[in-house]
Every structure is written in C-alpha cells, then in structure tokens.
Amino acid sequence: xxxxxxxxxxxxxxxxxxxxxxxxxxxxxxxxxxxxxxxxxxxxxxxxxxxxxxxxxxxxxxxxxxxxxxxxxxxxxxxxxxxxxxxxxxxxxxxxxxxxxxxxxxxxxxxxxxxxxxxxxxxxxxxxxxxxxxxxxxxxxxxxxxxxxxxxxxxxxxxxxxxxxxxxxxxxxxxxxxxxxxxxxxxxxxxxxxxxxxxxxxxxxxxxxxxxxxxxxxxxxxxxxxxxxxxxxxxxxxxxxxxxxxxxxxxxxxxxxxxxxxxxxxxxxxxxxxxx
Numbered sequence: 001x002x003x004x005x006x007x008x009x010x011x012x013x014x015x016x017x018x019x020x021x022x023x024x025x026x027x028x029x030x031x032x033x034x035x036x037x038x039x040x041x042x043x044x045x046x047x048x049x050x051x052x053x054x055x056x057x058x059x060x061x062x063x064x065x066x067x068x069x070x071x072x073x074x075x076x077x078x079x080x081x082x083x084x085x086x087x088x089x090x091x092x093x094x095x096x097x098x099x100x101x102x103x104x105x106x107x108x109x110x111x112x113x114x115x116x117x118x119x120x121x122x123x124x125x126x127x128x129x130x131x132x133x134x135x136x137x138x139x140x141x142x143x144x145x146x147x148x149x150x151x152x153x154x155x156x157x158x159x160x161x162x163x164x165x166x167x168x169x170x171x172x173x174x175x176x177x178x179x180x181x182x183x184x185x186x187x188x189x190x191x192x193x194x195x196x197x198x199x200x201x202x203x204x205x206x207x208x209x210x211x212x213x214x215x216x217x218x219x220x221x222x223x224x225x226x227x228x229x230x231x232x233x234x235x236x237x238x239x240x241x242x243x244x245x246x247x248x249x250x251x252x253x254x255x256x257x258x259x260x261x262x263x264x265x266x267x268x269x270x271x272x273x274x275x276x
Contacts, residue, residue, distance in 0.1 A: 001125070001146045002275035005175060006030070006038040008155070008229040009267030012060050013173055015153050015229075016044065016270075017144050022123025026053045029060040032067035033163070038270050040114055046072045051112075051122045054078040056136035056156065057085040066106045075111045077122065081138035095226045116140055130167045132157035141244075143167055149276045152176070155230045158204040160214050171223050173274055176267070178228040178241045179205035185235040205230070208241050212248035219249075221258035225274050229265045246256045 006014040012030035016023065016039070023044055028035060036046055054062050065076070065086075078086070086107075089099050104130045105141060114120055116131040116138065128143040132183060134156045141154030141164065151156050152168055153175040185196055185207075199205050211228075245262045265271055 001144070001151060002173070002273045003043055003151055003153075003173070004273050005227055005229060005265040005271045006035065006042070007267055007270065008265040009231055010060060010233050011267050012063065012156060013089050013230060014038075014064075016042065016155075017125065017151065018044065019124055019146055022050050022125050023048050024051050024053055024122050024144070025049055027055055027061040028052055028065040028068050029058075029062065031062050032064045032071060035064055035068055035210075036071060042270055042273070045163040048186050049074045051078045053122070053127070053142070054082060054086070054117050055141070055153075056134065057082050058136055059155065061156070062086055066103050069106045069110065075112045075122070075256065076107060076110055076230075077114050079114055079116070081136045082109070082136070083111060083113075084242070085137035128167070129226075130163055132164060133159060133161060133203050135198065135201075141167065151276075157206055158202040159206070159210065162217070162269070163165075163213070167220050169220050169222075172276060173225040173227070174223050175229050176211065177206045177228045177230040178211045178245065179230050180207050180209050180232045180235040181237070181240055181244075183207055184237070184240075185232070188235045190234055199232075199235070205232075208236065208244040215245060215248035215258075216251050219258065221252070221256055221260070223258075223260055223264060225261050227263045227265055227271060227274070231264070231267075233267065238266075243275060 003017045012028050015026040087100050116129050118127050126145040129140045132139050132141045150171045151173045152171045155177045201205045
C-alpha cells in the first residue's frame with residue numbers, strides 16, 4: 001500500500017490511497033482540473049480510479065466532485081447524511097438548473113452508501129470508518145487496511161476523542177489535521193471573531209497544540225509516518241507546525257520514544273509517495 005496527499009489546506013483537500021490493483025481518492029476538495037493534473041503528476045490515470053470516498057460535504061472536501069465525475073468512471077462512497085447535505089446548496093441557476101440539481105444528476109446511480117459503524121471494501125483495500133467531531137452532517141475518518149498495514153486519514157475535527165485515540169492505535173501511517181496555531185489564529189486580522197470561535201470550538205479544527213498533546217501523551221509510537229494536513233494558510237505556518245509536532249515527539253517519556261517522520265502536506269503540490 002502507498003499514499004500521497006495530493007493537496008491539503010483551506011482551499012481544498014484530496015488524498016490518494018493505492019495498491020497494485022486499487023486507487024481510491026479520498027475527498028475531491030480541489031478543482032477537477034487540479035485533481036486530474038496532480039493525479040497525472042503522481043503517475044495515476046483518472047481511468048484507474050476505483051472510487052471517490054467523501055468524508056463530508058464541506059466545499060474544501062467535496063467542491064470539485066461534481067465536475068470531476070465527468071472525467072472519471074467510478075462510484076462515489078458517501079454516507080446518506082453527507083449526500084443529502086451535499087445537495088443542500090443555495091447556489092442558484094437559470095430555468096431550474098441549480099447547483100443542487102446538477103449535483104444530484106452527477107451522482108445519480110453512482111453512489112455507494114457507507115456508515116460510520118460499518119466497514120467496507122474497495123478493490124483489495126478494507127476501510128474502517130469512524131465518526132469525528134466537526135460541524136458537518138456526518139464527518140468520517142478512515143483507517144485503510146491491507147495485509148496488516150494500517151493507514152489512517154482524518155481531517156476537520158475539533159478535538160481528539162477516545163474513539164479517535166482507539167482508531168489511531170496500531171497505525172503504520174497517519175494523515176492528521178494540524179490546522180492552526182492558537183496564537184496565530186487569535187491574532188489573525190482577516191478572520192471575524194465568530195469564525196475564530198468556530199475554528200477553536202470542539203467541533204471546529206484541531207490546533208498544533210492539541211495535536212502536540214496527543215503526540216506526547218497518547219500516541220502509541222508505532223506510526224513511522226505522520227503527515228500534517230489541512231494547515232491554515234492564514235493562521236498557521238508549516239515550519240511552526242512541524243517544530244511543534246517534532247518537539248512533542250521528543251518530549252515523550254524515555255521508554256516511549258517514537259521514530260516517526262513528520263511530513264508537511266501543501267495546498268499547492270502533492271507529497272511524495274509514502275509506501276509500505
């Protein structure tokens with residue numbers, strides 16, 4: 001199994017998980033053109049996609065889905081609550097040709113319903129979904145599994161729950177949100193106070209500080225790769241996010257040292273393949 005974060009940030013998120021037989025795109029938050037370009041950059045043909053897996057309906061995770069489906073011939077794995085919310089858009093149109101109706105037409109007879117409590121398989125990959133706390137209809141994280149290798153992907157969640165701690169135990173790689181620096185967010189002049197409150201809430205986004213607490217105190221140390229994702233372009237800084245994560249790993253008790261590599265994802269380009 002191998003994976004790459006095609007792009008991640010406030011402007012859009014997509015992760016590609018692959019085996020020799022299967023390619024699964026987790027989220028389609030960038031433009032369809034950009035997703036297709038980055039797939040090509042990583043040597044994956046759009047024709048070889050076996051599924052698009054949608055974690056939740058927010059535009060930075062599903063905004064490119066409708067147009068992307070014109071270029072790929074694969075099913076969309078999505079929960080019923082997320083699908084309904086994906087259609088619930090205020091974007092208008094002429095003669096009844098609204099964005100909502102376009103989305104419903106694009107997904108008609110192409111969806112596979114999933115639930116947070118039920119595992120499912122795509123090709124030779126098994127997926128173990130779990131709920132994460134976010135102000136979306138039904139946000140999921142996932143653990144992708146094959147031949148004993150476990151790769152977790154989870155973004156857009158406000159705090160680390162006991163369920164999340166359980167699911168991340170025993171993973172070989174983790175793609176996890178490190179959205180903002182608390183101090184940078186408070187000082188950000190562009191964001192309104194209401195937006196800052198939403199981001200900092202327990203159903204908002206995970207801070208560098210919260211991720212550091214988990215790395216130092218609850219991370220089991222098994223994962224050899226942790227990719228920091230969904231970094232805010234206005235309330236975070238990549239070097240700071242990396243420094244805080246690496247410092248947290250170094251501060252673990254001596255008996256629980258972790259030989260874990262921290263990788264920063266970027267909104268403009270994919271990460272290198274991480275393979276097992």
